[in-house]
Amino acid sequence: MRRMIAGLRPLWCLLLVLVATVIIGDLAGLIPAPESIWWVPGVVAVGAVSGAGLQIAPRAKPHSLQLMSCPVRGEWTSLNTPGQRLPSHGTRTLGQWCAVDVLKPTTESTPPLLHHRLRASAPEDYESFGEPVHAMATGTVIRRRHRARDHRARNTWVSRLLMVTVEGLLRTLAGPSALLGNHVVVDHGDGTVAVYAHLQRNSVLPETGARLRVGGVLGRVGNSGNSSEPHLHVQLMDRTRLSTAAGLKLAWHDVILTDELDARLAEFIAEPERSAIKDMPPMGEIFTTPWAEEPGRRE
Incomplete structure (x- = not known):
C-alpha cells in the first residue's frame, strides 16, 4: 500500500499545484469564488491529503547491512x-x-x-x-x-x-x-x-x-x-x-x-x-x- 501511494507522487504534486493556483487566484481576485464557502474546506482537505501523500514512503523488507x-x-x-x-x-x-x-x-x-x-x-x-x-x-x-x-x-x-x-x-x-x-x-x-x-x-x-x-x-x-x-x-x-x-x-x-x-x-x-x-x-x-x-x- 505504501509503495502504491508513494508511486502517485506526480498526482500529489499536481493537486498541490492546483490548490495553490486556486488559493492565489482567489486572493488576487482572478478566480470568481462560489457564493457558498464550502469550497474552502474542500480545497484545504485536498491540499492536506496531497501533502500527506508526499510524505508516505515504502519500507524495505528486513535485510543485512x-x-x-x-x-x-x-x-x-x-x-x-x-x-x-x-x-x-x-x-x-x-x-x-x-x-x-x-x-x-x-x-x-x-x-x-x-x-x-x-x-x-x-x-x-x-x-x-x-x-x-x-x-x-x-x-x-x-x-x-x-x-x-x-x-x-x-x-x-x-x-x-x-x-x-x-x-x-x-x-x-x-x-x-x-x-x-x-x-x-x-x-x-x-x-x-x-x-x-x-x-x-x-x-x-x-x-x-x-x-x-x-x-x-x-x-x-x-x-x-x-x-x-x-x-x-x-x-x-x-x-x-x-x-x-x-x-x-x-x-x-x-x-x-x-x-x-x-x-x-x-x-x-x-x-x-x-x-x-x-x-x-x-x-x-x-x-x-x-x-x-x-x-x-x-x-
Whole structure:
C-alpha cells in the first residue's frame, strides 16, 4: 500500500499545484469564488491529503547491512549520515532512508555555512567542487543527467530562506530530477540500486547502459539540484524508481575514522542516536580512505 501511494507522487504534486493556483487566484481576485464557502474546506482537505501523500514512503523488507566501497578518496567529513541517525535525512521518501552527504573538511579558505553578504559563494570556492566520484560497487548505469547548472551556494540568509521555502517547494513539485540535479543511477544487479547526486555539470562520464566496476570514476562533485553547497549525496535503494523505492542500510568497508571533528560543523555535532549505523562516520567526523585516486574503469 505504501509503495502504491508513494508511486502517485506526480498526482500529489499536481493537486498541490492546483490548490495553490486556486488559493492565489482567489486572493488576487482572478478566480470568481462560489457564493457558498464550502469550497474552502474542500480545497484545504485536498491540499492536506496531497501533502500527506508526499510524505508516505515504502519500507524495505528486513535485510543485512550492505557493505560497499567509499565513493570518495582522501580526507572527507560527513554531514547528514546514517552514522548519526536513521533516517539520516529526516525522511524515508525518495529512497533517502540511509542517504549520506559528504564534503571536504574545512580549511581557512572554506566559505562559512552562513554569512551576511548579499552574494552567495561560488561553487568554485569550495574544496569539494570538482572532486572525483567513484562507483561503490560494480553495476550498470540505468539513468543519468549531466546538464543542470552548478548554482551558487545557499549560504546567505536570503538564499537559505528561499531554498527551504520557495526553491525547495518548486523542486519538489518539479520531480526527483530537480532535487538530485546532475546524477547517476547504477543498478548492481543484486536488488540494490545506488544514486549519486548533485554532480558537476557535464562531468558525468559513463553513458546509460555502461558497465562500471567498483572504484571507477563516474563523475565529479558539483552543486546542482537541491544543494546548499558542493557536496556528494549518495544513497542505496531497492528499486530503480525513486518515488517507489525504499532505502537500504549502507556502510563503507574501506574508511578509516580519525576521531577528528570538523570545526565548521561543531554546532551540529552530537552523540549518535541508537538507530545509527556504527560502521559509518557520525555527523562532522573526518574520515579517510586508503584508496589512491584511479582513472575511470569500465567493463
